[in-house]
Amino acid sequence: MNALVQQWSESLRSATQDHGPQWLDELRLRASDQLTAHGLPDRKDEDWKYTPMRVLEKLNPAINNNTGGVADDVAAAAFNDANFPAALLDKPDYEARVYDGVLVGLEGSDRPGVTIVSLTEGLKRYEPLLRKHIEAVDIDGSAQAFNALNTATLNQGLVIHIDQQADAGTILLRWAMSGNASPSIHNFRVFLLLAEGARMQLMEQFESVDHAGSALNVVSHVELGTDAVLDYLCVQNESENTVLMSSTRIDQAQGSRYNYAGFDLGGGLVRHELKTVFAGSDAHAAFLGAFVLDKARHVDNHISIDHASPACSSEQFFRGVLGDSSRGVFNGKALIRPGADESSVRQSNANLLLSHLARIDTKPELEIYADEVEASHGATVGQLDETAIFYLRSRGLSEAEARRLLVGAFCRAVTDKLDNQALAGHVSDMIDHAMPSYHEN
Amino acid sequence: MNEKSVNMLEIKNLHATVGGKAILKGLNLNIEAGQIHAIMGPNGAGKSTLGNVIAGREGYEVTQGEVLFNGKNLLELEPEERACEGIFLAFQYPVEIPGVNNTYFLRAALNAQRKYRGEPELDSMQFLKLVREKLKILHISDDLLRRSVNEGFSGGEKKRNEIFQMAVLEPSLAILDETDSGLDIDALRLVADGVNRLRSEDRAMLVITHYQRLLDHILPDKVHVLADGKIVASGGADLALKLEEQGYTWLEQGGIQSLDVELRA
Numbered sequence: 264m265n266a267l268v269q270q271w272s273e274s275l276r277s278a279t280q281d282h283g284p285q286w287l288d289e290l291r292l293r294a295s296d297q298l299t300a301h302g303l304p305d306r307k308d309e310d311w312k313y314t315p316m317r318v319l320e321k322l323n324p325a326i327n328n329n330t331g332g333v334a335d336d337v338a339a340a341a342f343n344d345a346n347f348p349a350a351l352l353d354k355p356d357y358e359a360r361v362y363d364g365v366l367v368g369l370e371g372s373d374r375p376g377v378t379i380v381s382l383t384e385g386l387k388r389y390e391p392l393l394r395k396h397i398e399a400v401d402i403d404g405s406a407q408a409f410n411a412l413n414t415a416t417l418n419q420g421l422v423i424h425i426d427q428q429a430d431a432g433t434i435l436l437r438w439a440m441s442g443n444a445s446p447s448i449h450n451f452r453v454f455l456l457l458a459e460g461a462r463m464q465l466m467e468q469f470e471s472v473d474h475a476g477s478a479l480n481v482v483s484h485v486e487l488g489t490d491a492v493l494d495y496l497c498v499q500n501e502s503e504n505t506v507l508m509s510s511t512r513i514d515q516a517q518g519s520r521y522n523y524a525g526f527d528l529g530g531g532l533v534r535h536e537l538k539t540v541f542a543g544s545d546a547h548a549a550f551l552g553a554f555v556l557d558k559a560r561h562v563d564n565h566i567s568i569d570h571a572s573p574a575c576s577s578e579q580f581f582r583g584v585l586g587d588s589s590r591g592v593f594n595g596k597a598l599i600r601p602g603a604d605e606s607s608v609r610q611s612n613a614n615l616l617l618s619h620l621a622r623i624d625t626k627p628e629l630e631i632y633a634d635e636v637e638a639s640h641g642a643t644v645g646q647l648d649e650t651a652i653f654y655l656r657s658r659g660l661s662e663a664e665a666r667r668l669l670v671g672a673f674c675r676a677v678t679d680k681l682d683n684q685a686l687a688g689h690v691s692d693m694i695d696h697a698m699p700s701y702h703e704n
Numbered sequence: 705m706n707e708k709s710v711n712m713l714e715i716k717n718l719h720a721t722v723g724g725k726a727i728l729k730g731l732n733l734n735i736e737a738g739q740i741h742a743i744m745g746p747n748g749a750g751k752s753t754l755g756n757v758i759a760g761r762e763g764y765e766v767t768q769g770e771v772l773f774n775g776k777n778l779l780e781l782e783p784e785e786r787a788c789e790g791i792f793l794a795f796q797y798p799v800e801i802p803g804v805n806n807t808y809f810l811r812a813a814l815n816a817q818r819k820y821r822g823e824p825e826l827d828s829m830q831f832l833k834l835v836r837e838k839l840k841i842l843h844i845s846d847d848l849l850r851r852s853v854n855e856g857f858s859g860g861e862k863k864r865n866e867i868f869q870m871a872v873l874e875p876s877l878a879i880l881d882e883t884d885s886g887l888d889i890d891a892l893r894l895v896a897d898g899v900n901r902l903r904s905e906d907r908a909m910l911v912i913t914h915y916q917r918l919l920d921h922i923l924p925d926k927v928h929v930l931a932d933g934k935i936v937a938s939g940g941a942d943l944a945l946k947l948e949e950q951g952y953t954w955l956e957q958g959g960i961q962s963l964d965v966e967l968r969a
Contacts, residue, residue, distance in 0.1 A: 648799070649762065650799050651799045651801050653761050653762065653783060654795065654798070654799040654801070655801075655809070655813075656760075656782070656783040656784045656787070657759050657760075657761075657783050657784075657786075657787055657792075657793050657795075658784075658787055658792075658809075658810075658813035658869065658873065659784050659787040659788050659813045659814070659816040659817040659820070659873070660784055660812060660813055660816050661784050661816065662782070662784070664812065664816070668804055668809070668812070669801070669804070671803070671804075672801065672802060672803025672804045672852075673803065675803040676802075676803060679803075
């Protein structure tokens with residue numbers, strides 16, 4: 264067993280377990296055993312082949328059980344600091360804040376049918392529903408190590424529940440990571456539970472308070488009832504000493520729509536696992552995203568779409584820009600099961616390498632077992648067009664400006680797909696700031 | 705006569721290679737402000753190379769000679785510095801740049817040039833006013849402003865966009881690299897009209913073309929014949945007509961002797 268997991272195992276054994284429901288205490292123990300037995304994922308795990316754990320092992324974070332909580336004034340000061348990045352949205356209907364893996368703030372309007380509470384409170388109100396989701400998480404084997412860790416430490420989380428036909432409006436979820444004291448790995452759980460016909464727009468923002476190292480491991484459950492609609496924008500702009508592991512399972516009923524757009528502009532080691540299952544027909548899932556990386560950042564987008572029902576459509580559209588010695592991974596998978604006729608699948612990942620040390624591993628996968636399927640997939644890796652650079656320079660723009668303009672245009676293919684033009688503009692500006700500096704060679 | 709005070713562009717004994725291959729082999733050319741010079745010549749003579757060398761394109765290596773622009777050594781400058789000094793190259797094949805809005809691009813370019821010259825930058829309202837005036841003069845629809853740079857443009861639209869950019873950037877030396885290629889007669893006339901509207905006393909133009917037909921619409925002050933990397937003959941507008949009539953082979957057969965032109969060794 265590797266040293267980091269050994270340290271975590273000891274920490275889990277010595278920690279006093281919360282006295283939650285008995286099934287949860289038992290599950291925590293089982294998850295802890297799984298983690299101890301299998302350790303972290305390595306290159307032999309197909310799904311982790313391109314994402315080594317080196318950065319995490321070097322950071323060597325201790326498990327933070329979050330039992331001590333975070334002083335409210337510390338968290339408030341961090342979010343309100345003038346240097347802390349501005350919120351994506353000025354006046355959301357709701358705002359939730361998580362500081363170092365602890366839910367520190369929940370505020371907002373009082374819309375009918377909308378419940379936003381902590382995990383502790385959520386377990387009181389929706390225990391059977393949450394239990395169903397928690398127990399469905401795969402915690403077996405090294406590939407699921409982060410799910411196991413999250414389950415073993417489960418006590419912090421956010422539950423958003425929207426009743427039938429209710430509209431939660433806009434919800435802003437802000438994450439702040441600090442590295443105070445020694446590096447920790449924080450674990451957090453999110454539930455987005457939308458009943459039939461419910462709607463919400465979620466904007467999630469990951470930022471660092473400082474440059475110190477820390478790690479965050481988030482497991483999310485999304486349940487979309489019949490015709491429910493979730494628009495989900497995620498922007499991650501953390502320091503290069505940060506590890507973010509995020510794993511989301513989406514269950515989609517008939518006619519539901521899940522519109523995800525994820526932008527990774529920072530972070531040290533980042534992985535987004537997004538897995539959606541179409542349990543009913545005529546559902547739609549869109550996964551859009553861009554990663555614009557410099558330094559030695561590593562961002563991995565792992566998406567899997569299970570067309571288990573007919574007449575559903577899915578789209579994956581990702582663009583990557585990699586400078587310096589950064590590394591990107593795109594693994595998009597769509598499975599069309601037998602009988603899932605009239606499915607439509609689109610997959611596209613285009614990448615720009617700005618440096619000879621940068622690297623992208625891209626793997627769009629289609630598995631089709633049904634007839635009458637409309638499917639397209641493609642991946643490209645290229646460099647900026649030198650002719651275009653000269654064209655811009657010949658009009659007076661500097662070489663750096665010309666490159667910035669071309670990279671921005673490359674990413675705009677993603678932001679142009681966002682419905683909310685104001686947010687798209689905001690994200691474009693953030694992409695501009697994240698642009699890797701230009702180096703010869 | 706002091707040449708330096710008269711010539712905007714002075715090219716002396718210019719040798720240039722592309723991919724290790726010698727293309728320009730001792731080219732001499734002087735252009736005064738207010739003049740339009742045409743460069744004609746057969747394919748492979750080095751016409752486009754000349755335009756690219758002046759604009760500073762990578763891959764075009766000057767091995768000998770000098771290029772002075774208003775007395776400044778142009779060859780030491782980056783392409784964007786040359787643009788800011790007042791050089792404009794209308795591309796033979798204008799580049800499509802999806803995702804970069806034409807208006808945004810042009811304003812960034814103009815402001816980069818103004819900044820270089822120590823002039824205040826234009827805000828979007830001032831800029832919009834300027835481009836609307838230019839569009840009106842050139843009879844171009846403002847639909848162009850909303851589109852991405854050259855994306856999905858027809859051949860004629862691309863060339864007109866080059867002329868439009870030139871009108872906005874107001875260079876002191878404009879090089880038109882085979883701007884007539886791929887244009888039908890109506891598009892050619894529109895482009896030529898645009899160029900003629902931009903003629904002025906303090907602006908020079910270098911029109912690079914394979915055929916004489918563009919020169920029916922843009923009357924040059926001087927015509928030069930470029931062959932095998934050198935200017936082999938220079939004359940007035942009638943030289944172009946003669947070339948069109950006789951073909952470039954006529955040059956090689958010594959026919960040029962019969963014209964009142966300046967022959968270069």
